[in-house]
Amino acid sequence: MNSGAISDLTDQDQNDSLVLPANWRPRTAGPALSIFAVDVAVVLIFSLLSGFVFLAPQSLSNIALDGSESVLLCIGSAFLLGAGEIDISIGANVILSSVVGGKTMAALGSPLTASLIGACACILCGAAVGAFNALVVIRLRVTSFITTLASLGIVTGIAYVLTNGYNVSNVPLGLQSDFGVAKLGDLLPYPALIALAFALAAWFVLSHTRFGLHTLALGSSREAAVRAGIDVHSRLMALFMLAGGAAGVSGFIDLSRYASTNLSGHQTDALAAIAGAVIGGTNLFGGRISIGGAVFGALLAVILQDGLVVVGLAAFYQLIAVGIVLIAAVSVREFAQSGDSTVPFSSRLMALLYGHAPTKAHAPVGNWRV
Numbered sequence: 001m002n003s004g005a006i007s008d009l010t011d012q013d014q015n016d017s018l019v020l021p022a023n024w025r026p027r028t029a030g031p032a033l034s035i036f037a038v039d040v041a042v043v044l045i046f047s048l049l050s051g052f053v054f055l056a057p058q059s060l061s062n063i064a065l066d067g068s069e070s071v072l073l074c075i076g077s078a079f080l081l082g083a084g085e086i087d088i089s090i091g092a093n094v095i096l097s098s099v100v101g102g103k104t105m106a107a108l109g110s111p112l113t114a115s116l117i118g119a120c121a122c123i124l125c126g127a128a129v130g131a132f133n134a135l136v137v138i139r140l141r142v143t144s145f146i147t148t149l150a151s152l153g154i155v156t157g158i159a160y161v162l163t164n165g166y167n168v169s170n171v172p173l174g175l176q177s178d179f180g181v182a183k184l185g186d187l188l189p190y191p192a193l194i195a196l197a198f199a200l201a202a203w204f205v206l207s208h209t210r211f212g213l214h215t216l217a218l219g220s221s222r223e224a225a226v227r228a229g230i231d232v233h234s235r236l237m238a239l240f241m242l243a244g245g246a247a248g249v250s251g252f253i254d255l256s257r258y259a260s261t262n263l264s265g266h267q268t269d270a271l272a273a274i275a276g277a278v279i280g281g282t283n284l285f286g287g288r289i290s291i292g293g294a295v296f297g298a299l300l301a302v303i304l305q306d307g308l309v310v311v312g313l314a315a316f317y318q319l320i321a322v323g324i325v326l327i328a329a330v331s332v333r334e335f336a337q338s339g340d341s342t343v344p345f346s347s348r349l350m351a352l353l354y355g356h357a358p359t360k361a362h363a364p365v366g367n368w369r370v
Contacts (some may be wrong), residue, residue, distance in 0.1 A: 016345040031281020032292030033168045039303055042325065046307035054310050061187055063306055065257070068191035069094075069250040070298040073273035074280070075202050076246030078294040080144070081149050081277055083239050084219040084286030085137070089148040091269030092155040092248045093129045096153065097251030098261045099159045099168055105171035105255075115175045115256075123245050129155055130244020134237040152270075161261060169260040180256030198246070203291040213305035215239065219286020272301055281328050301326070 002014050046054040053059065073090055102120035108114035129151065136147045183189050206212035214235050217225040226232055250269075254262060278284050279300065280293025304325055308318040 006163075029351040031290040031294060033279050035293050035296040035300060038328075039300050041061070042300065042303050042307065046303070046310060049311045050147065050307075054307055057187055059306070059310070060190060061183060063302055064192040065181075065189040065235075066306060067299045067302040068189065068195040069253055069269075070245045070272060070276060070302055071295050072198055072250045073251075073295040074271055074276040074298040075199060075291060076243035077270075078277040078280070078282040078289050078291065079202070079215060079239050080243050081274065081282050082219045082286055082289035083215045084222065085144040085239065086284045087130070087133060087144065087148045087240065087243050087275065088270040089129070089133065089151040090156055090243060090273060091266040092152050092159070093244055093247035094127050094251045094254060094266045094269060095164075095261065095263060096129065096159040097122040097126040097248040098255040099162050099263075101191075101252055101255055102168035102171055103162065105172060106168065111172035111174045114172050115179075118171075118175075118339050119252045120253070122255070123248040126244040126246070126248020126251060128244070129247070130240040130242070131237065133244070136242035137240070138233050138236055156255060163261070163263065164209045165263070167261045167263055171255060171259045173259060175256045176259040180253070180259070191257065194249065194253065195222040198249070199291060199295050203225070206289055206291055211238070216287055216289065221284070269307075273298070275326065276301060280324060 043054065046120070072096075073203060076090065077087065101118040104121040105114040105118035108117060133144070133147050133151050136142050136151075137144050147161065179190050184193060214225065214230050217228065217230060218235060222232065254266075274284075276297035277294045278297070280295070280297030281290035283286060283293060301322060304322045306317065308321055313321065
């Protein structure tokens with residue numbers, strides 16, 4: 001969506017905010033399906049290399065469990081990126097949220113009560129960190145990159161101060177056995193269900209509400225969004241708190257899986273979340289979000305890591321292989337999205353081979369890609 005489209009919509013509604021066009025429908029097939037195809041291809045390759053061990057129900061269940069936290073963080077990052085903002089402190093937010101939740105659980109007696117209140121503490125802590133980032137961006141007018149870079153150090157330091165550098169382990173064991181590693185029908189982990197529900201809710205909000213439309217408007221043209229009457233400050237606050245809340249849920253899942261905090265982990269969570277969102281079709285500079293793409297982009301990195309372990313590749317080779325495949329995945333997605341849809345695939349392929357990039361198609365206002 002470009003600034004001209006926003007300006008056209010501005011004339012329709014001067015007194016309220018942007019109104020959803022009558023023919024507006026999300027287009028999810030492009031980026032999401034292309035990355036899903038890559039995910040399936042990688043799974044099949046690892047299955048062949050491992051004698052189809054990788055296709056076993058237990059292996060697929062592990063992928064879903066390992067990917068639950070990544071999916072949450074990717075979706076939160078996708079919303080911020082779509083609005084033209086970024087949060088590189090979400091990994092530290094996961095750590096602090098799990099610390100606050102773990103200490104809350106340790107202070108309570110009843111395992112069930114401790115688990116429920118601890119979950120609320122994780123989410124509230126994550127949202128509070130997001131609100132802090134938003135206030136700095138809005139009130140002090142510091143860019144989100146610098147703000148969250150500073151917040152990364154602040155939040156990490158607070159987590160170490162609260163724990164004196166030791167992991168919190170006084171977590172009810174029932175939380176781990178009944179939720180963290182428990183499965184629905186012995187196949188789908190409960191944390192994966194949480195991530196799936198969050199993804200569906202995010203898709204609905206982005207596709208069918210003004211909040212989703214306003215988020216895309218902020219990333220397309222901040223000036224045009226202001227002229228259209230959007231309360232930019234409140235939207236930014238909500239978006240940062242959404243990303244922070246997703247980090248809080250991820251912190252609770254991490255706490256429930258291992259029955260302990262992980263102060264030394266999550267150092268690369270922010271980069272992985274941003275990379276997964278961008279791989280899935282979200283524009284790094286705002287204006288376009290793909291929820292389905294973010295889900296499959298997050299799962300791609302998990303599939304690669306788990307698959308390389310199954311086939312017995314050494315850890316230092318895994319980093320190289322993951323980087324190469326991620327670059328290839330983005331290239332495939334960009335090529336699938338490029339060019340006029342009326343141009344045959346073979347013609348676009350020949351243009352690519354001969355160095356002539358196909359012409360980008362500009363979607364009409366009624367077909368924003370989400």
